[in-house]
Amino acid sequence: MRKNLGFRYTLLAMIVTTTLTIIPLLIVIFYSFLTKNSSGGVIYQFSLDAYRTIFSKEYALVLKDTLIITFWATSMTMLVALPCAYYMALSRHKDILMMIIIVPFWTNFLVRIFAWKAILEANGFLNLILLKLGIIDTPFMFLYNRTAVIVVLAYTSLPFAILPLYNAIEKFDFSLLEAARDLGSGHMRSLAKILIPNIRGGIVASMVFVAIPIFGQYIVPQLIGGGNAGTFMLGQQIANVFFNERNWPVPSAITTLLMFVTLIGFFAVRIRTSQKNRDYLAKNK
Amino acid sequence: MKGSVVRFENVKKSFGDFVAVKEANIEIRSGEFFSLLGPSGCGKTTLLRMLAGFEVPTSGAIYLDDVNVTALAPDKRPVNTVFQNYALFPHLSVFENVAFPLRLQKRSKSEINQRVEEYLELVQLTGKAGNRISQLSGGQKQRVAIARALINEPKVLLLDEPLSALDAKLRQRMLVQLDRIHDEVGVTFVFVTHDQSEALSISDRIAVMNAGQVEQLGEPFEIYESPVSAFVANFIGETNLFTGEVIGVEGDWVDVRVQSIGVLKVTADDDIKPKVGDTINLTVRPEKISLGKDKPRIVDQKPGEYNLFHGVIHDMIYLGSESKCFITLDGSEFVFRAIKPHSKYLDDGPEITWEDTVYFWWHANDAYIVAIVEEASQS
Numbered sequence: 047m048r049k050n051l052g053f054r055y056t057l058l059a060m061i062v063t064t065t066l067t068i069i070p071l072l073i074v075i076f077y078s079f080l081t082k083n084s085s086g087g088v089i090y091q092f093s094l095d096a097y098r099t100i101f102s103k104e105y106a107l108v109l110k111d112t113l114i115i116t117f118w119a120t121s122m123t124m125l126v127a128l129p130c131a132y133y134m135a136l137s138r139h140k141d142i143l144m145m146i147i148i149v150p151f152w153t154n155f156l157v158r159i160f161a162w163k164a165i166l167e168a169n170g171f172l173n174l175i176l177l178k179l180g181i182i183d184t185p186f187m188f189l190y191n192r193t194a195v196i197v198v199l200a201y202t203s204l205p206f207a208i209l210p211l212y213n214a215i216e217k218f219d220f221s222l223l224e225a226a227r228d229l230g231s232g233h234m235r236s237l238a239k240i241l242i243p244n245i246r247g248g249i250v251a252s253m254v255f256v257a258i259p260i261f262g263q264y265i266v267p268q269l270i271g272g273g274n275a276g277t278f279m280l281g282q283q284i285a286n287v288f289f290n291e292r293n294w295p296v297p298s299a300i301t302t303l304l305m306f307v308t309l310i311g312f313f314a315v316r317i318r319t320s321q322k323n324r325d326y327l328a329k330n331k
Numbered sequence: 332m333k334g335s336v337v338r339f340e341n342v343k344k345s346f347g348d349f350v351a352v353k354e355a356n357i358e359i360r361s362g363e364f365f366s367l368l369g370p371s372g373c374g375k376t377t378l379l380r381m382l383a384g385f386e387v388p389t390s391g392a393i394y395l396d397d398v399n400v401t402a403l404a405p406d407k408r409p410v411n412t413v414f415q416n417y418a419l420f421p422h423l424s425v426f427e428n429v430a431f432p433l434r435l436q437k438r439s440k441s442e443i444n445q446r447v448e449e450y451l452e453l454v455q456l457t458g459k460a461g462n463r464i465s466q467l468s469g470g471q472k473q474r475v476a477i478a479r480a481l482i483n484e485p486k487v488l489l490l491d492e493p494l495s496a497l498d499a500k501l502r503q504r505m506l507v508q509l510d511r512i513h514d515e516v517g518v519t520f521v522f523v524t525h526d527q528s529e530a531l532s533i534s535d536r537i538a539v540m541n542a543g544q545v546e547q548l549g550e551p552f553e554i555y556e557s558p559v560s561a562f563v564a565n566f567i568g569e570t571n572l573f574t575g576e577v578i579g580v581e582g583d584w585v586d587v588r589v590q591s592i593g594v595l596k597v598t599a600d601d602d603i604k605p606k607v608g609d610t611i612n613l614t615v616r617p618e619k620i621s622l623g624k625d626k627p628r629i630v631d632q633k634p635g636e637y638n639l640f641h642g643v644i645h646d647m648i649y650l651g652s653e654s655k656c657f658i659t660l661d662g663s664e665f666v667f668r669a670i671k672p673h674s675k676y677l678d679d680g681p682e683i684t685w686e687d688t689v690y691f692w693w694h695a696n697d698a699y700i701v702a703i704v705e706e707a708s709q710s
Contacts, residue, residue, distance in 0.1 A: 224385055225418035227405040229432040230483065243422040 078298035086292040096295035105192045112280040119199035120257045124148050131211035147205050162198050190272035198270045199260050200305040214248020335586050336361040342391035344377050349569045351377040353543040358587050364513050366522045366530040367541035375523045379489050389587055411480035412489040417472045419464045425461040425475055432483045446539050450478040468527025470501050490522045506533055539563050564614045571667055577609045591663045594694040595638055602702050619697035622689045639692040647684035647685050
């Protein structure tokens, strides 16, 4: 048998990953347990102050708003992305549609956010149209509220949701839908009972790709929310504490906590899946 | 007499410029095993899909039990399909696949359990209920698809080339199974295939299709023994096909002059009565042609009843139970196909092999007039 050389080939990549991600993460965890230095940086003295700070009502409220915004923005993204991806997968002009999705993302992120500001402003594009059509009499301020933040977050996330969904739907065997119709199921019911379960992997991937970056967003709530009530997210809190209060341990503690919550969730899913497989194998021995 | 369960009336279907089905008028009798047979692109699958409801005819009407279902959605029709690629739901177990139609109808748990078990038994898959689809072999998937399509008790079961993905041996076994299932459930089966041997072996009646049209509709025996067109004669089994001019008619006996071969004797049946001067197609199946190294005595015993020729075997294909011979006629380029059975040891005459010169002959009754291609010009 030939020797597996995989280890040697990946050695370089492993060294790079270790030094550039794992070591900084360990530094973050380390810093979260140190005392803050009032001029920035840390004093090398053990302290749980950072954790005491984040387990407070103030932080709980920020976390709550962040979760609500993440939930609605992710839901909205998925609701728009699913029909888009379905249409794209069935279209004869897949390549063109794909370009239409991707090309805007070659322009600068910040520029696109400012474009949204230009649309939503009091004397912006949307108000202009609504006034001209006579739907409203006085300009309405669409900016600086939670809905605006959610809409713009959904906009920025769309391609990351559409691409995995498109991949999954393109691989889906559409004769299964015909079979479902043939066996007496209506069109919408066939989609719900046959299409959705069979592209579950793509849906989960989309939600992960969308929800995690939204959860840590900083620019969109900062520019579109304008610091108004209900728009303030954890990412802004981290930036505030870091830059304004020059407190390093607190953001480190937030990051450490979130990392552990994510890891626990990940392993819980893993254990459940392997348990299911074991049960299944035991049943069909 | 059994009535018709399916009726195609002047059904036509085109996709853009392409005419898939030119004009179909077919009646399928209740309870029969009906085959749509033809080469790929002949329109047989389109016909089936229109019956299932996946395509709407461009014109014409389809009746199911005398109800016009032409524009009815697939989920509203009492027909079910076994798909070519099975189209089993990969996220569901064997049991849930078969139970799918019943779950849609919100049947009680006990009824679902009982009926799924019954149908899994019918297709001999008891004990596989908990399996995932990916754990099944091709033949087993096939049977799950059949059980799933039958559990709704459809009026007609449609089978879209269901055996094409299986290997030759399994195909034989599945054919036997299909036949048994058809006998047991008594549902009308409509079977689409491009494989003439499948169709011949299992069908009650066959519609042979070509280029969007039904060329011939009849029992397997009729279609094999008395094809109505050169296409059917060629498509169903191998054959020797000739075109020639009638030079003499005496009762049922017809003499036909075929270019570069000579005069062939053939007997006409009741359907086709050629006259002197007509141009006709005639055919003789390879298995009807005998061959031997010596001149056969029977030809002299019944003079004028046999066609006798002499030629060289230029190719021979060993097929196990028989050999197929390609014989070039002396003084001509024409190649006859003949089947030589491998006889038993004691019966064997001198062995015939490649490059031997042989006599070959057939009785006039074994040839068959396919069609009159061109009537004699009236003088």
